[in-house]
Amino acid sequence: MALLTDQFRIFTAERFRSALEGPDPTQSDLLAGADRDRLYVFIGRPQTWDNENAPPDPVDSFQEFSDDYADMISLKRVLANDTIQVIRRTDWIPPEQTTGGLGYVYDMYRHDYSATKTASSGATKLYDADFYVVNSSYQVYKCIYNGTSPSDPNGKPSTVEPTGTSTSIITTADGYRWKYMYTIPVGQVLKFFSNEYMPVLFDTAVVADAIGGEIDTVIIASSGSGYNNGTYENVPIKGDGIGGRVSLVVDGGRIVSATVTSGGSGYTFGKVIIDEVNGIGAGTGTGGSVEVVIAPVEGHGASPATELGGFRVMINTKFTYAEGSGDFPTDNDYRRIGLVINPNKYGTEELTSDLTLSATKAVIFSPTFTGNFQTDEIITQSRTIGGQQVTARGRVISWNNTTKVLKYYQNRIDGVFPEFTGNLIEFEGGNPVVGATSGASADPDINFPIVSGASTRIINNTEYDLGMAFTNGYAKPEVEPNSGEVIYIDNRGAITRAGDQIEDIKIVIEF
Template identity: 35%
Template sequence: MPAIITDQLRVLSASNFLAGVSTSTNSYYSFIGLPNATDIASDWNTNTPDPIDNFDNYNDIYDTLISAKKINDTDVVRVIKKISWSSGTIFEMYRHDYNINNLSPQTNSPSLYNANFYVLNSDFRVYVCIFNGTNPTNNNKGIPSLEEPTHTDLQPRLESDGYIWKYLYTIKPSDIIKFDTEDYISIPNDYLTSDNNSDVRNVAVNGKIEVIVIEDTATASYQFNGTKNNVPIRGDGYDGEASVTFLNGKPTDVQVTNGGSNYTFGTLDLDSVVTGSGAEFSVIIPPQGGHGADVYQELGANKVLIYSRIENSDVTNPDFPIGNQFARIGIIKNPLINDTTNLLTSSSASGVYGLRLTGAATTTMNVQVNGDITQVIGVGSTAVGKIISYDPISKFMRYWQDRSVSTNNSVGDKPTFGYRLNRFTSEPNIGGSTNIIVTTTSGTETVEIDTSFTGLSTTINSQTYYFGQQLTKGLANPEIEKYSGEIIYIDNRPEVTRALNQREDIKIIVEF
């Protein structure tokens, strides 16, 4: 049987997602990962592959996850596509009846929410187009807009170019800085409750008619010329009236003089006041509650923008290493704290392993980022990892281990140390040691795990260096419990190399 998922379900889903981020029972994180993208595909940076959506890929995402940043309720906002006002453009008007058989005249959209029926002006004010000059003389396609709407009137304003614009809201400067993009406009999260928007909400009248469109006058013939006032608007609402102007027996203009209230359908009852027939009109029904009552519903806010800033300013919790690359970003819902069943709630978290090293070469070696580190942990058993970053002052190394170190490579070569993925340890078995062989830019160096060290930081020459992870006997585990939570967004991209003075502003659009 024919069925559809309605636009209103999509708008509701966006609202529910926003509410889910705001509740303390959920915890959302953006993350960066995949430090070895070009090992997976040599042309990754020029031919970035689409993400794969299956459980196998989810496991790999966790294994290559570098760091995660908490998403707070102030980091999420509803957005709509950006339609900027420009002179000479024919904008579409709000209509309640666009459908597959009544497409919007400029974008040929069967849905209101895909039509260009609202604008953002140069002062970051948002307006809905109530009327665009449409009539039979322009084939009901509208006329060019020549006057930018700038008013903040509570009632719709007729501009000199024939357009009628209804002011809805102004984007706050802080939201412009944080959420503005080339393609999307943000909507205030508190529109329905904020005093800033209360005047617009309070003047909205449910079912108030703002405009009546003349659709066709080709066969119209009426025994009247001039303006006929007090023409009733019939339907299920009350008190609606309009004035109709005639020229040569044909209607040329309709002005709503009393919009009435509570209309869900309407008919201009011209027959009751004028003799004649042949004209066709459309009474445009406003959104539920009236224009400005609920902009999420009125503008079709079925998208959410998630903002996350990654920077190196948190010296006491440096979870985002520098000098490495990442080629994947994403979102995880409700990850757990490592080795617990507790929800992760910290402002940021590390997804990689760490080693505190000791030995003569620790202060002089130049490690090869993405190079191997190995440890013989017992007879015939070797742990293998890949270097994320290394600080020769604090002697702290971050590394990750994924399936690439214990599976055949892309050309079928077997892994050097077998198919078992072994973890590094401060307590090796018989035949093993705490020695770590590190790949450097000039070869290899042998150092050791500092098994005497436990802590979150170290002090050298009166300066404290924080690791961002708890080390026990020289080893640090990821702060995120691997394979916990739900991965709800994946984005592959060309590699980005992180630098000390660099920050990344990540803006993710989720469409429902």
């Protein structure tokens, strides 16, 4: 049976992030071209669900992707510094916050977890084990030893919080041994630290001090019996590395202590052969066994994403008020958040690079129009084409009573007339647009703008940025529908926007 490893997942997560920068992060988007991926988070679905308390699960189909575009409202670009590899958040927990006040038993790092050699928690894989913690100062540590012994085969509770940034192994008073990995800066805590995940970073001093294939821990798997009492120094660690040495202590004929005195380097496997220890009593002593824990190939702390399991990427972005000159309207709600990669500019095959985009259609009316359309209402416009009357139909996303811009969408339900059975007809020309709920009716200002493609309007000597380019009273979306690839969809309950509101969006993708 073939196996797709976790290392592939980590590799893919790293590639996903690096593709947002391209080969040269200093290049402009124009120079980077298709060598740099453009990732956008989008919001959509202003209309209600059939059951507002139970949004439907998204479907992985081309129809779903088209539907996502049809009622999409806005997009915001995700830059490389808006992403980071993350791992499960595992807090160091004070004993008084644990059951019985005894403390929590953390797993220890081992290179050889399997179905037959499980962690203290029962995990059969390293990345499923609780072998690292973040302390109250946002310092991250890897548990090198948790007190595992023949008398405590699952380790002991941790009662002393690890602290400090020494590049050497830190031993706390409870017998735990920790390796400091890195500290999460305040800015990264605010941006990428959540209830479930925390960022993977690195400390340059720790990286520089790492020794590949070093042995930091040996474990007494079995104490045996019948050995000669005493302390046995400089016991070699056999294997493919060099320089590894341990000290053994025998008391009452049993091995009671095994300590690394020289970690050596270059090991990918190692063993301590008890019967070869001079004077320990080979032939009379039996059953003693000491297991060797091998550090990562590059050493502890050299590559935290690989060592801690960084096969997830967190994306963080904020929707700030009506940013993008109204690209993100504040007078409606949304029920879908998603990600699309490499969408095109409207009407072209050119990758878009704008920081914000409007995905809606729009129509503009005369500044003297005094009526008011309502968000979410159905609008229609009838006209004659080739001697036959047709009706355009859509649903209002946003109405700006100052600029007289109405944003709307047309999908396969709200965009066809007659409803369900008709065709989708575009709004165009000067015939009145009528609101089904508000009763508002107005002729589009087909004489605006004087110069096609204008995106500003002067009303009472004040210039307004419309955020969209108008021609003959209408504006197309700023993104080409159905371009790029929709890679993430999250259907949710209604999220209401407001003019003084900022939404902090965190999305975690697991590879």
